[in-house]
Amino acid sequence: MLVLGIESSCDETGAALIQDGRYLLSNVVASQIEVHNRYGGVVPEVASRQQLSAIIPVLETAFAQAGCQWEDVDAIAATYGPGLAGSLLVGLTVGKSLALARNLPFVGVNHLEAHIYANWLRQNEQPREADMNWCEGDPEFPLICLVVSGAHSELVLVRDHGQYELLGQTRDDAAGEAFDKVARILGLGYPGGPAIQHAAQQAEDALQRQNKPIKQARKAYLLPRAWLRGTYDFSFSGLKTAMLHLAEGATQLAPEQRSTGHSGQVSRYVRMGEQSAQGGALDVGLLASSFQEAIVDVLAVKTRQAAQEYKVKQVLLAGGVAANASLRERLRRELAPLHVQVSYPPIEFCTDNAAMIGSAAYFHLKGGERHDFDLDVQPGLSL
Ligand code: KG4
Ligand code: ZN
Numbered sequence: 001m002l003v004l005g006i007e008s009s010c011d012e013t014g015a016a017l018i019q020d021g022r023y024l025l026s027n028v029v030a031s032q033i034e035v036h037n038r039y040g041g042v043v044p045e046v047a048s049r050q051q052l053s054a055i056i057p058v059l060e061t062a063f064a065q066a067g068c069q070w071e072d073v074d075a076i077a078a079t080y081g082p083g084l085a086g087s088l089l090v091g092l093t094v095g096k097s098l099a100l101a102r103n104l105p106f107v108g109v110n111h112l113e114a115h116i117y118a119n120w121l122r123q124n125e126q127p128r129e130a131d132m133n134w135c136e137g138d139p140e141f142p143l144i145c146l147v148v149s150g151a152h153s154e155l156v157l158v159r160d161h162g163q164y165e166l167l168g169q170t171r172d173d174a175a176g177e178a179f180d181k182v183a184r185i186l187g188l189g190y191p192g193g194p195a196i197q198h199a200a201q202q203a204e205d206a207l208q209r210q211n212k213p214i215k216q217a218r219k220a221y222l223l224p225r226a227w228l229r230g231t232y233d234f235s236f237s238g239l240k241t242a243m244l245h246l247a248e249g250a251t252q253l254a255p256e257q258r259s260t261g262h263s264g265q266v267s268r269y270v271r272m273g274e275q276s277a278q279g280g281a282l283d284v285g286l287l288a289s290s291f292q293e294a295i296v297d298v299l300a301v302k303t304r305q306a307a308q309e310y311k312v313k314q315v316l317l318a319g320g321v322a323a324n325a326s327l328r329e330r331l332r333r334e335l336a337p338l339h340v341q342v343s344y345p346p347i348e349f350c351t352d353n354a355a356m357i358g359s360a361a362y363f364h365l366k367g368g369e370r371h372d373f374d375l376d377v378q379p380g381l382s383l
Helices: 033-037 044-066 085-102 111-120 175-185 192-209 214-221 237-248 284-309 325-338 355-366
Strands: 002-007 012-019 023-031 075-081 106-110 143-148 153-160 163-169 266-268 314-318 341-343
Touching: 002 044, 002 085, 002 355, 012 044, 012 355, 023 044, 033 044, 044 085, 075 085, 075 111, 075 355, 085 106, 106 111, 106 355, 111 143, 111 153, 111 314, 111 355, 143 284, 153 284, 163 284, 175 192, 175 237, 175 284, 192 214, 192 284, 192 325, 214 284, 237 284, 284 325, 314 325, 325 341
Parallel strands: 002 075, 075 106, 143 314, 314 341
Antiparallel strands: 002 012, 012 023, 143 153, 153 163
16 A cells, blocks of 8 residues: 655655555655754744645655656545644645545544654665664564654553553653753754754763763763652653753752752752853753753653563654664663663654654554544644
């Protein structure tokens, strides 16, 4: 079954032709990163206008790259939520219109579910060295999936296709959102995740060259971790606030001033502002490294706990933050002693793309699912 997948939930416009939910004939993504970079984040009104101008050329390129004709296509799928209403409307309307015009079945796809299905995608060529943890065959149920993107941080137990149990989610900022906001605080640009990863890597490489232990160096900026014990929920706003205080050069915070939004849940906090308080320069790379470690710490430990409690043999990573090398490596180390396999898609399938829409759609279509043309966008859609 050949599915045309369309993605337009935020600031990426994607079209892909996917065979049997796994095999890529083409996967085209037009990114608006440069447009939004100057604002330090996505501007919804600008995003929807950009979607409008990109969607037709992206579709044409997807067909050209796949060498396909309309006659080859069996079904059309588009994201209908969650996301920005204006952006979603563009892809969904185009998808439904094409399905109507071509008399093809149409299915709307949940963007979060699609991120999970990025783990089903295959490429013809061998996975690169860095992607060796990419699943060889289809992932096996039951599994735990950590979905971490710009708007979501969710731990999900997946018992079978379409059977999701939400174990926990963020109570405030999503992991990607924290990366983006902290990158802005540190003056590292948008999107924040890759910028922070890069700055952290440079600082860590420099320390290694000087034979200085990284763990020791990071102690200059010990940061809070909201463990929210007894739950699989996350909270990253306290960490973001700590970074803001550091950057503003605030003086040492008293313990009672710890700001996490969840009193008593922070096991470690430190605000070591000596450098900035004394007017010295902050080490941005080292700060980025400490921040990244704080996020990765919580995500990895909670995912390991969920894998243990639900006795799964496989953990999947999904969403833009799944592109983070430190998170991938840490999860692998955390789960290796339990003999739990950690898999994640290649980076281009972690961030928003239409191939994952085509994959998720295939499994719905195979089960006989279709949507009527009155399907509307659902910006707040959950799993
Ligand atoms: O899944 P995605 O492309 O869009 C949403 O559905 O939100 O995720 C985008 C998010 C951004 O917050 C971006 O900073 C983050 O993913 N991201 C990363 C990395 N690459 C992208 N975060 C950490 N490390 C990365 N390498
Ligand atoms: Zn996404």
